[in-house]
Amino acid sequence: EPEVTQTPSHQVTQMGQEVILRCVPISNHLYFYWYRQILGQKVEFLVSFYNNEISEKSEIFDDQFSVERPDGSNFTLKIRSTKLEDSAMYFCASRVTGTAYEQYFGPGTRLTVT
Amino acid sequence: AQSVTQLGSHVSVSEGALVLLRCNYSSSVPPYLFWYVQYPNQGLQLLLKYTTGATLVKGINGFEAEFKKSETSFHLTKPSAHMSDAAEYFCAVSDEGGGSNYKLTFGKGTLLTVNP
DSSP states (O other), X not given: XXXXXXXXXXXXXXXXXXXXXXXXXXXXXXXXXXXXXXXXXXEEEEEEEETTEEEEEOTTOOTTEEEEOOSXXXXXXXXXXXXXXXXXXXXXXXXXXXXXXXXXXXXXXXXXXX | OOEEEOXXXXXXXXXXXXXXXXXXXEOSSXXXXXXXXXXXXXXXXXXXXXXXXXXXXXXXXXXXXXXXXTTTEEEEEESSOOGGGOEEEEEEEEEXXXXXXXXXXXXXXXXXXXXX
C-alpha cells in the first residue's frame, strides 16, 4: 500500500542552524501539507501546497519557514534559523483531489533544537 | 474558525469493555470530521471519516462514530476494547468550503490505555 515517507526520523540541530525536513508524498496525490506537534500539545497546521505554490499558511509559518517541491516527488520544509521553540514532531501529509478528503500522514520527523 | 474539543486526555478501559472517546467540534460551515489514531513512534492513521450522507460511519478495527449535528459531536466508539487498541486518538475537522485546502484542525488527543 502506498505511504507517505519522511526523512530523517530524528534531527538534532543547534539554535540558529538551518534544517530541511524531507517528505515523499503518495505519488498520485496533489495536495501536500506540513503539520507540527509540540510535545504535549495538539497537532497544528503549518502550510498547504498545491499546484506548485503555497495555498494556505498558518500564523506559525513565518518568514523562517519555506516549502518546496523540487523534483516532482519530494516535498521539503526548510527552517532557516531554528529556535528552541521549533522543537517538535513535524508531519507531512498528502491528499488526492476530488471527493477523497482524507489526508495520509507520514511517520513524522522529530526535530530537537538545542 | 474551527475548533475541536476532546473531553478526557486519558481514558482507561478494561479489555472487552466499551470504548467511548468524546469529540465536539465548532465549525461555521458543514464540517468534514475525522478520527486518526497514532500508535507509539508512528504517524497518524485514518480510522474513519464523515463527509456527507449516513451519520453513523464505520472505520477500521471495529471503530465507529456518529455525527450529531444538533450536539456538534462526533464521538468514537468500539463495543469491545482489545489490547492492540492502546494508542492516542485524535479527532479532526476540515471545512468543506469551495476551493478550500481542507486543512485539518485537530483536538488535543485522547490517550487510550487498555487494561488486561
